[in-house]
Amino acid sequence: MRRAVNKFMNNNKKTTFILQLTAMVDMFTILIVFLLKSFSTSSVQITPQAGLSLPTSTNTGSPVEAVKLVVSSEGVFVENDKVAVIKDGKLIVSDLDPNDQSFVRPLFERLDQEAKKSREIASINSEHKFDGKIVMQADKNLAYEVLQKVMYTSSMAGYADLNFATISFE
Amino acid sequence: MGKRQSKVLRPNDDEASFELDLSPMLSLMVTLIPIMLLAAEFTRITVINTALPQVVEKAIQKDVKNKDKSAKISLKLFNNKSILVNVKPYGGAMRNIRIAASGDTWDLDKFHETMFRLKSQHPKKFSLDVLPDAKVKYDDIVKVLDEARTTRKEEAKFQITDPETKETAETNLMFPEVTFSNILEG
Numbered sequence: 001m002r003r004a005v006n007k008f009m010n011n012n013k014k015t016t017f018i019l020q021l022t023a024m025v026d027m028f029t030i031l032i033v034f035l036l037k038s039f040s041t042s043s044v045q046i047t048p049q050a051g052l053s054l055p056t057s058t059n060t061g062s063p064v065e066a067v068k069l070v071v072s073s074e075g076v077f078v079e080n081d082k083v084a085v086i087k088d089g090k091l092i093v094s095d096l097d098p099n100d101q102s103f104v105r106p107l108f109e110r111l112d113q114e115a116k117k118s119r120e121i122a123s124i125n126s127e128h129k130f131d132g133k134i135v136m137q138a139d140k141n142l143a144y145e146v147l148q149k150v151m152y153t154s155s156m157a158g159y160a161d162l163n164f165a166t167i168s169f170e
Numbered sequence: 171m172g173k174r175q176s177k178v179l180r181p182n183d184d185e186a187s188f189e190l191d192l193s194p195m196l197s198l199m200v201t202l203i204p205i206m207l208l209a210a211e212f213t214r215i216t217v218i219n220t221a222l223p224q225v226v227e228k229a230i231q232k233d234v235k236n237k238d239k240s241a242k243i244s245l246k247l248f249n250n251k252s253i254l255v256n257v258k259p260y261g262g263a264m265r266n267i268r269i270a271a272s273g274d275t276w277d278l279d280k281f282h283e284t285m286f287r288l289k290s291q292h293p294k295k296f297s298l299d300v301l302p303d304a305k306v307k308y309d310d311i312v313k314v315l316d317e318a319r320t321t322r323k324e325e326a327k328f329q330i331t332d333p334e335t336k337e338t339a340e341t342n343l344m345f346p347e348v349t350f351s352n353i354l355e356g
Contacts, residue, residue, distance in 0.1 A: 063217050
């Protein structure tokens with residue numbers, strides 16, 4: 001009996017569970033190759049606004065650091081703050097100046113505030129300059145008349161260098 | 171004397187295999203993947219730079235300084251999807267080239283051919299004035315600008331000679347600089 005027990009114990013040696021890492025390494029390799037292709041070293045990253053359809057373009061211009069202006073089908077946003085309302089693809093009448101139908105007063109006031117802030121910083125910090133740049137994300141289905149009013153108002157506020165954000169068509 | 175069974179020593183076949191230690195490689199990948207995920211850009215955003223029309227005095231100064239007096243080219247985009255290309259050569263007569271719509275869409279192929287021809291005639295000209303109608307969609311404007319910006323892959327590139335260094339370079343750029351001229355009209 002004892003011999004049989006000893007034999008049983010000797011045959012059933014302790015085994016360790018060896019983790020198979022090959023499949024996991026394969027998966028990681030594929031992930032890394034994919035992420036390498038999407039890797040971006042640009043210091044400026046523009047995040048498209050949710051619900052906004054940007055137009056596609058063959059343009060290759062790099063994004064610049066500038067005031068963020070979004071013109072969507074719902075309204076006009078400056079640095080994520082809603083300043084004007086768009087209804088049925090047009091700016092509402094109450095946001096337009098009665099003497100100048102192309103002038104969007106709330107947008108002008110907000111941009112003017114940004115410009116003043118920038119100029120104040122420029123007066124203290126010699127490395128910073130007010131360059132009047134804006135990066136505009138606009139919905140592709142909007143008519144030019146809305147953009148024309150926004151651009152006109154921007155130029156009145158001192159922002160004459162407009163950059164239209166588009167999705168790169170590759 | 172009994173025969174002693176000799177034990178033939180066979181080499182242990184298990185010891186001949188080489189087991190690759192994947193732990194360092196896995197550590198590297200576990201470090202790399204979060205870094206790359208944070209820096210990944212799944213939709214590439216590019217920008218089209220446009221300049222708004224300058225005030226009158228600045229425009230005059232720019233025109234005076236402007237050494238390229240080849241021509242002034244402007245595009246008028248209509249609500250009915252037709253395009254009018256206006257060419258005013260410096261010291262020459264103005265001419266209009268109308269590109270009618272192709273069905274209910276823009277005839278971008280014909281438009282591109284026209285811009286390519288104009289670029290061949292005025293190789294030093296890189297700027298355009300664009301005057302879209304009020305109801306023209308933003309997406310359509312971008313498509314038209316794309317057709318005017320660069321040559322297509324199958325087309326020849328343009329030779330540019332630097333007047334100071336006399337170096338010649340090739341470029342596929344046609345009219346990358348765009349100005350929306352009717353902004354200040356209101």
